[in-house]
Amino acid sequence: MNDTILSESVSKFNTHIARICDLNHSAALLEWDQETYMPSGAAASRASQISTLRQMSHELLTSDTTASLVEKLESDGLKPGSIEADHVLIVRKDFERATKIPGNLVAQLAETAALSRGAWMKARTQNEFELFAPHLEKIIDLCRQKAEALTYKTEIYDPLLDEFEPGTSTAKVRLIFEELREKLVPIVQQIATEPAPEDDFLHTFFPRDAQWKFGLDVAKDFGYDMNTGRQDYSAHPFSTTFSISDVRITTRIDEHFFNPGFFGTLHESGHGMYEQGVSHELERTLLADGTSLGMHESQSRMWENLIGRSREFWSHYYPRAQAAFPGALSGVSEQDFYRAVNKVAPSLIRVEADELTYNLHIMVRFELEIELLEDRIKVAELPSAWNDRMESYLGVRPKSDSDGVLQDIHWSLGAFGYFPTYALGNLISSQLYDQVSVAIPDLPDQIAEGSFSELLAWLRKHIHVFGRRKSAAQILRETTNSELSIESWIHYIEKKYETLYGH
Ligand code: ZN
Numbered sequence: 001m002n003d004t005i006l007s008e009s010v011s012k013f014n015t016h017i018a019r020i021c022d023l024n025h026s027a028a029l030l031e032w033d034q035e036t037y038m039p040s041g042a043a044a045s046r047a048s049q050i051s052t053l054r055q056m057s058h059e060l061l062t063s064d065t066t067a068s069l070v071e072k073l074e075s076d077g078l079k080p081g082s083i084e085a086d087h088v089l090i091v092r093k094d095f096e097r098a099t100k101i102p103g104n105l106v107a108q109l110a111e112t113a114a115l116s117r118g119a120w121m122k123a124r125t126q127n128e129f130e131l132f133a134p135h136l137e138k139i140i141d142l143c144r145q146k147a148e149a150l151t152y153k154t155e156i157y158d159p160l161l162d163e164f165e166p167g168t169s170t171a172k173v174r175l176i177f178e179e180l181r182e183k184l185v186p187i188v189q190q191i192a193t194e195p196a197p198e199d200d201f202l203h204t205f206f207p208r209d210a211q212w213k214f215g216l217d218v219a220k221d222f223g224y225d226m227n228t229g230r231q232d233y234s235a236h237p238f239s240t241t242f243s244i245s246d247v248r249i250t251t252r253i254d255e256h257f258f259n260p261g262f263f264g265t266l267h268e269s270g271h272g273m274y275e276q277g278v279s280h281e282l283e284r285t286l287l288a289d290g291t292s293l294g295m296h297e298s299q300s301r302m303w304e305n306l307i308g309r310s311r312e313f314w315s316h317y318y319p320r321a322q323a324a325f326p327g328a329l330s331g332v333s334e335q336d337f338y339r340a341v342n343k344v345a346p347s348l349i350r351v352e353a354d355e356l357t358y359n360l361h362i363m364v365r366f367e368l369e370i371e372l373l374e375d376r377i378k379v380a381e382l383p384s385a386w387n388d389r390m391e392s393y394l395g396v397r398p399k400s401d402s403d404g405v406l407q408d409i410h411w412s413l414g415a416f417g418y419f420p421t422y423a424l425g426n427l428i429s430s431q432l433y434d435q436v437s438v439a440i441p442d443l444p445d446q447i448a449e450g451s452f453s454e455l456l457a458w459l460r461k462h463i464h465v466f467g468r469r470k471s472a473a474q475i476l477r478e479t480t481n482s483e484l485s486i487e488s489w490i491h492y493i494e495k496k497y498e499t500l501y502g503h
Contacts, residue, residue: 006076010084013069016060017091018284023057025242032248035234040118047114054110055103062099070095086469087285094286097163101149109142113414120412121235127402129383136411137379140372143416147373157370160417164293165424167473168484170370173420177363180423180486187493188356191344194501199340202258204328211253214324215265218317222303223456224249224269225276236409237264237351239271244283247275258328259341260352266308270300273456277464292472293418294484297425298432299459305355305426306433306492307455312447314338342500346394348403355426356493357394362423364389365408369416428476430489432463435480 030050038046060066070092078085116135123132143160150159157170165173216231234250241247249268253261274290282288290296307313314321318334329337344354350361368385371377377385386405391397398404410418436458437443446454462479476484 006078009069009072009076010078013073013088013091014285016065016069017087017286020057020060021284021286021288023053023060027053027057028240029242032240032242032250034114034117035236035238036232036250043114043118047111050114051107051110055107058098058101058103058106061095062103066091066095083281083285083287083469087287090286090468097150100151101146105142105145105149109146109414112138112142113412116412116414117409120406120409124402124406127400127406129401129406132406132412133379133382136382139411139414140379140416143414144373155370156373157417160373161420162417164415164418164421165472166292167471168294168424173366173424176427176484176486177359177366177420177423180359180427180490181363183486183490184356184359184493187497188344188346188360191356191497191501192346196345197339197343197500198336199343201328201332201337202340203256206255206258206261206325206328208253208255210324211255211258211261212251214321215251215262217320218262218308219249219265219269219272221450222266222269222273222307222452224272228276229272231265231268237268239268239275241275241289244276244278244280244288247272257352258325263304263308263341264351267300267304270303271296273303273459274299274464277456277460278467279465282467282469287467287469289468291466291468291470291475293421294424294428295463295472295475297422298428299425299463301425302429302433302459306429307447307452309342309355310444310447311338312444314341315448316450339500342496344497344501346396348390348396348398349407351407356497359423359426360393362419364393365419369419373416424484427484427486427489428472430492431476431480431482431485432459433492434488 027050030046030053034043034046034050070088073084073088074092078088112135116132116139119135120132123129144156147156147159150162152158155170161168161170161173212231219231220226228245229247229249231249231251233252235252237249237251239247239249249265249272251261251265251268271290274296278288290299314334314337318337321337322329322332332340342354344356346357346360347353350358350365353361364386368377368382368389371385372379372382383401383405387397390404410416436455439458440446440454443455446452463475466475470478473483476482
């Protein structure tokens with residue numbers, strides 16, 4: 001076909017998709033504001049605004065214009081593997097998925113989620129599950145409708161999971177989790193028989209401003225770019241993207257516990273760096289995003305845990321931590337601090353859980369989500385089901401729903417199918433890190449010098465730059481020559497915790 005005509009078709013297609021991206025990013029900006037600065041009284045009007053933008057974006061994506069532009073380029077023979085060809089493939093995929101969901105269901109989900117989020121916050125603050133329960137019932141009903149509209153072969157959870165982790169299945173995740181649980185529980189039990197590290201000093205006083213500065217300084221050292229990013233406070237930390245040149249993170253700080261603010265900042269900076277690393281050629285295309293949430297989480301977990309909880313990291317940063325928090329840390333040795341930030345103890349709150357027991361928190365949610373969707377448990381039974389499951393998996397029972405079933409924002413947003421990606425991210429992070437360690441043999445020395453540029457460059461080159469052009473499975477195959485598996489992560493924790501807790 002004539003190159004001029006082809007480039008005209010590409011240009012029309014790009015302009016059309018760019019408008020969809022602009023609407024999505026504008027909605028994301030309103031959502032970011034909702035979580036950070038918006039007065040609580042604005043919840044209802046904000047819900048309508050977000051719903052309008054999301055609906056407009058959905059209408060554009062599912063329009064006849066998209067269909068005809070995609071069909072034209074599919075038949076025009078774009079060069080396979082080119083950005084244009086990859087873009088058409090992804091738009092086709094998103095189009096297929098989106099056309100299955102009726103526009104009014106999308107609008108209902110967005111509006112219900114925005115209202116539900118407010119109810120969840122109130123319920124959590126007041127420890128009253130009943131305030132959230134009717135919203136959750138509505139959310140579950142809408143998620144079921146969504147799954148039915150998307151259609152599935154075996155499990156209702158499959159199409160919901162696919163939104164966040166394309167290419168996997170409920171059965172596969174269940175199998176991975178079973179293997180993981182089998183290996184993990186004995187390790188956690190073994191650790192429980194060892195004397196626990198002293199960590200009282202982590203719960204003394206860490207002034208807010210000093211925490212903010214220390215955490216953000218480390219994120220900047222990692223390579224989180226403040227020219228194209230910023231950090232703000234929110235109740236539930238997250239990262240969000242309005243363009244490749246505007247990738248924001250949030251954090252929350254507890255002045256009486258060092259871990260949430262600091263490790264939360266490292267975590268979100270890992271997400272942020274992924275998005276900042278997407279090739280600028282992909283700006284205003286549907287390729288400019290992380291390829292899956294599991295891959296996204298592999299990045300945040302790598303910076304938070306594999307780097308931020310490593311001995312090398314603290315050999316460099318501990319003197320700085322002591323200078324930043326003299327009141328809390330002046331009499332604490334580096335070794336004691338390192339052991340304390342790696343303490344393993346079953347606890348109630350997922351985001352504060354240690355590296356090991358974290359995955360058990362995810363399994364509780366994964367199972368309950370499926371049972372709720374399949375109507376095997378009712379919303380009214382959820383708090384006690386949650387508490388029972390926590391007791392059986394982690395040996396701890398929440399005293400309040402705020403520390404139990406109400407702790408996470410995800411269900412209020414309608415994000416059923418999201419939680420498993422956290423645990424998958426842990427597994428992927430370790431598989432990738434093994435490979436980086438081969439590519440950069442002196443990586444531990446570099447970390448001990450506070451130097452992360454080679455590591456970030458490797459992640460950029462093999463993962464970030466592609467956005468959605470490569471699937472998570474493809475990236476794993478190409479970088480590690482293997483599929484998703486538990487071995488690498490199990491090996492990592494066995495080695496690390498043997499040294500930490502061994503004799
Ligand atoms: Zn994350």
